[in-house]
Amino acid sequence: MAAIIESISKWRARRAGRGRGKASGLSRRETRWGLLFISPWIIGLLAFYLLPMGASLFFSFTRFQLGAGSGTEGLQFIGFSNYIQLFRDPQVRKSLLITLRFMIIALPIGVLWPVLLAVMLNAKNLWIKQFLRTLYYLPFIVPVVSVAYIWRGFLNTQTGWLNRFLELLSIPGPEWLNSTSWIYPALVLVGLWGVGDALIRTLAGLQNVPNELYEAARVDGAGWFRTFWSISIPMVSPMIFYNTLLLVIGLFQYFTLAWILGGPNSNPDEATLFYNVYLYKQAFVYSNMGYGSTLAWVLFILALTVTIIMFGTQKYWVYYAAEEG
Amino acid sequence: MTNQSSPSHETRTPVLSGRMRFLLAASSVTLFAFMLLSAYLSPFAYMIVTAFKNRAQITDPKEPLLPLSATYTYTGEEVTYEYVFAEKEQEVTIQPGDEFDYYEVEKDGETRQWALVVPRRGTSFFINPENPDAGLIEWEGEWRTLQPAYRLNLQLDNFSRAWAEIDFLQKIRNTLIIAIVGDIGTLVSCTLVAYGFSRFRIPGKNILLIILTGTIILPGQVTLIPTYALFSRIGWVGTFLPLIVPHFFANAYNVFLLRQYFMSIPKDVDEAAMLDGAGPLRTLISVILPQAVPVLIAVVLFHFVFAWNDYFAPLVYLASVPDLQPISIAIQYYNQTYTFEPNMIQATAIMGLVLPVTIFFLGQRAFMHGVVAPSVGK
Numbered sequence: 010m011a012a013i014i015e016s017i018s019k020w021r022a023r024r025a026g027r028g029r030g031k032a033s034g035l036s037r038r039e040t041r042w043g044l045l046f047i048s049p050w051i052i053g054l055l056a057f058y059l060l061p062m063g064a065s066l067f068f069s070f071t072r073f074q075l076g077a078g079s080g081t082e083g084l085q086f087i088g089f090s091n092y093i094q095l096f097r098d099p100q101v102r103k104s105l106l107i108t109l110r111f112m113i114i115a116l117p118i119g120v121l122w123p124v125l126l127a128v129m130l131n132a133k134n135l136w137i138k139q140f141l142r143t144l145y146y147l148p149f150i151v152p153v154v155s156v157a158y159i160w161r162g163f164l165n166t167q168t169g170w171l172n173r174f175l176e177l178l179s180i181p182g183p184e185w186l187n188s189t190s191w192i193y194p195a196l197v198l199v200g201l202w203g204v205g206d207a208l209i210r211t212l213a214g215l216q217n218v219p220n221e222l223y224e225a226a227r228v229d230g231a232g233w234f235r236t237f238w239s240i241s242i243p244m245v246s247p248m249i250f251y252n253t254l255l256l257v258i259g260l261f262q263y264f265t266l267a268w269i270l271g272g273p274n275s276n277p278d279e280a281t282l283f284y285n286v287y288l289y290k291q292a293f294v295y296s297n298m299g300y301g302s303t304l305a306w307v308l309f310i311l312a313l314t315v316t317i318i319m320f321g322t323q324k325y326w327v328y329y330a331a332e333e334g
Numbered sequence: 335m336t337n338q339s340s341p342s343h344e345t346r347t348p349v350l351s352g353r354m355r356f357l358l359a360a361s362s363v364t365l366f367a368f369m370l371l372s373a374y375l376s377p378f379a380y381m382i383v384t385a386f387k388n389r390a391q392i393t394d395p396k397e398p399l400l401p402l403s404a405t406y407t408y409t410g411e412e413v414t415y416e417y418v419f420a421e422k423e424q425e426v427t428i429q430p431g432d433e434f435d436y437y438e439v440e441k442d443g444e445t446r447q448w449a450l451v452v453p454r455r456g457t458s459f460f461i462n463p464e465n466p467d468a469g470l471i472e473w474e475g476e477w478r479t480l481q482p483a484y485r486l487n488l489q490l491d492n493f494s495r496a497w498a499e500i501d502f503l504q505k506i507r508n509t510l511i512i513a514i515v516g517d518i519g520t521l522v523s524c525t526l527v528a529y530g531f532s533r534f535r536i537p538g539k540n541i542l543l544i545i546l547t548g549t550i551i552l553p554g555q556v557t558l559i560p561t562y563a564l565f566s567r568i569g570w571v572g573t574f575l576p577l578i579v580p581h582f583f584a585n586a587y588n589v590f591l592l593r594q595y596f597m598s599i600p601k602d603v604d605e606a607a608m609l610d611g612a613g614p615l616r617t618l619i620s621v622i623l624p625q626a627v628p629v630l631i632a633v634v635l636f637h638f639v640f641a642w643n644d645y646f647a648p649l650v651y652l653a654s655v656p657d658l659q660p661i662s663i664a665i666q667y668y669n670q671t672y673t674f675e676p677n678m679i680q681a682t683a684i685m686g687l688v689l690p691v692t693i694f695f696l697g698q699r700a701f702m703h704g705v706v707a708p709s710v711g712k
Contacts (some may be wrong), residue, residue, distance in 0.1 A: 050527040053582075057557060057580050061557035061560040065558075068563075073563075075566060134359045151691065152690060154665050155381075158683045169380075170380045173399075262554070288555055293650060301559050302560075305553075308555055312551075316551060
């Protein structure tokens with residue numbers, strides 16, 4: 010109530026004369042400048058996030074074929090038909106299962122690998138740290154198209170180096186990208202190259218751990234693993250949380266590597282028909298923009314649910330050291 | 335790994351001195367990190383080696399890993415040599431383009447690398463590739479017992495061939511336009527927005543910042559189709575515009591990166607400037623930006639590499655216009671439809687990554703510090 014009275018009196022003061030109430034005039038001007046400066050983002054938020062989100066929710070209840078150059082003429086409201094179709098569509102079930110199964114093997118490795126690398130690269134008695142960190146980060150900035158083709162060659166059953174190496178150890182190399190079961194471990198291997206930003210984030214977290222904590226642990230006689238588990242991990246858990254969140258959402262949207270390595274037919278035998286690949290095909294190969302929007306919204310709801318669950322669990326395992334808002 | 339070998343002088347009776355133990359631990363950790371790195375980056379080695387091979391070098395299953403070959407291609411003029419074998423006069427004609435195998439040949443106590451032209455039982459005839467005009471060299475012995483002589487044979491043609499067949503210059507031009515114009519948009523818009531968020535009182539600022547963070551984790555698919563429909567309606571599909579214009583409206587990563595840097599610049603300097611009568615825009619340009627050059631460079635590099643590497647947006651918006659495609663799409667299209675030769679594919683992989691990797695090595699500090707900011711910003 011008091012706030013309303015105050016704002017009314019401010020408004021009166023404003024109307025009464027611009028000269029009076031200098032302080033509030035100044036802050037008003039400041040606010041106006043501030044809004045002006047952030048306006049590009051506000052406009053972008055409306056034009057490229059909020060309105061399209063609303064529009065795609067609307068499209069998800071329509072049949073909507075978008076031919077080249079045509080507008081929204083072919084748009085037809087069909088209620089929940091797309092959602093009913095989605096639940097009956099065997100390809101949806103298949104692609105969702107592929108995505109979730111891949112997530113189960115890719116997630117633990119994708120979370121652990123950058124942490125282990127970061128701990129190694131933060132080791133006290135490591136020489137030429139900067140050099141090693143740079144090179145471990147390097148694959149992250151290689152274009153995904155190059156990454157896909159490098160690994161396709163490297164994992165080739167006959168001429169690829171991995172199988173030639175396994176041959177030296179007398180281990181018969183699997184068919185990797187041509188096998189419906191080995192393709193997933195193969196994609197996980199390729200994914201090991203995509204952890205550069207997670208690595209640097211975790212490394213930054215480790216570097217911020219106060220040295221006293223390690224000193225105290227040493228005085229208490231804690232070994233390497235104990236120190237790692239009880240000090241390093243909790244101290245970088247905010248980074249691990251953030252990395253995990255980005256990874257989960259990224260895996261829901263897994264597309265480019267599957268598209269390049271599997272091709273439009275999702276070889277081998279539709280094993281690379283990830284959910285997002287199916288979405289892309291519906292929208293941009295078959296031009297089913299309405300059904301595509303339905304698939305997109307279901308993806309969004311799934312990702313949002315996982316995000317909310319993850320934020321809910323973070324109080325059990327994420328340690329924020331005396332953080333102020 | 336953090337095996338603490340303390341450098342302090344303790345009074346245990348050590349088998350190794352403290353310094354020795356430190357050196358041992360350091361060298362073993364470093365060695366381990368190196369070995370892991372070699373395995374981690376070995377696909378790059380595969381790429382480089384394969385890109386310089388020719389077709390024969392790849393298909394031969396016994397072929398060594400390096401782009402070596404034991405084949406000599408004759409480049410001189412057509413010539414006919416006479417020789418005597420089994421007491422009969424015979425002749426052999428060699429033409430430019432003929433291929434012969436290299437062998438390690440021992441003669442007069444020296445081992446030479448010669449190309450085998452006339453293989454016969456008991457006596458064979460070679461030419462010396464270093465001096466092919468000198469004619470045939472007779473050598474007595476069984477050529478089948480000779481070791482093939484592999485020598486480095488780099489196939490630079492792969493690159494020039496891919497360059498021409500992809501029309502790489504045009505694709506580089508396209509990529510540069512998309513990356514540089516987008517870079518200008520990103521830099522200007524993110525600077526303004528970050529300045530607004532770091533220096534001004536804005537109602538609901540915390541909520542806006544949370545929404546800004548949210549855009550990082552929002553799956554792009556949920557906005558993709560309407561955005562595409564809109565761009566299609568206004569005739570932008572098949573042009574650079576959908577890949578450039580959205581970058582003029584700021585993005586969360588770079589706004590957080592810049593905002594964090596701006597907030598670390600003491601406020602009293604720009605307050606002093608304002609008291610001198612400088613407006614907010616003037617303060618930004620003449621006080622803040624000169625102090626923020628490193629982070630501005632980071633933003634420019636980030637966006638450039640992002641745009642160079644981007645695959646999805648050009649796939650969606652430029653799929654039907656080969657003349658406007660950036661190199662990511664062009665390389666993929668080329669490898670999917672024109673060539674199935676591993677050497678060509680690896681050559682294109684190299685051509686795709688040379689520029690981003692070079693930029694990364696030149697500006698590595700900016701990169702490695704830049705990634706950290708957005709996560710701290712939440």
